[in-house]
Amino acid sequence: MTCRRTVKQSKSKRHLDKLASMSCVVCGTKPVEIHHPRPFSGALSKKCSDYLALPVCPDCHRGSDNGIHGNKNMWKVYDLDEPKALAVVIERLLYG
Numbered sequence: 001m002t003c004r005r006t007v008k009q010s011k012s013k014r015h016l017d018k019l020a021s022m023s024c025v026v027c028g029t030k031p032v033e034i035h036h037p038r039p040f041s042g043a044l045s046k047k048c049s050d051y052l053a054l055p056v057c058p059d060c061h062r063g064s065d066n067g068i069h070g071n072k073n074m075w076k077v078y079d080l081d082e083p084k085a086l087a088v089v090i091e092r093l094l095y096g
Contacts, residue, residue, distance in 0.1 A: 012050040022092060024057035025085045026074050033061045035068060037082040054085050 016034055023030050032055040036047035059066050059074070066074035068082070075081065080088075 007060050016050050016053065018093070019053055019055040019089070022055040023090070024060050025054050025092075026056055026060040026078055026080055029057045032057055035061050037086070053088060054082065054089055056085075 019034055020032060022032060024032050034048070034050075035054045035056045036051060037054065038046075038048070056068065061067050062069055063074075064070040066072070068075060075085075
């Protein structure tokens with residue numbers, strides 16, 4: 001019998017693999033990294049659920065000028081913040 005934790009982890013892994021196959025939610029390029037937004041987690045030190053994660057390219061993720069962890073220039077160009085980006089991801093997952 002499979003324990004619940006293993007099933008939950010495998011579902012989460014499949015979801016993260018699906019996100020990793022997508023293009024960047026901000027600029028549309030590949031490959032992507034998985035960003036776990038902090039505001040959704042309720043605490044700055046904890047990462048949020050894998051189901052709230054976002055696929056972003058390295059520049060839109062960690063770039064000092066463009067990245068979410070930097071000046072967020074690309075995010076500003078496309079008028080995106082983390083909640084809006086999550087809505088885009090959900091739309092892509094549901095409707096392609």
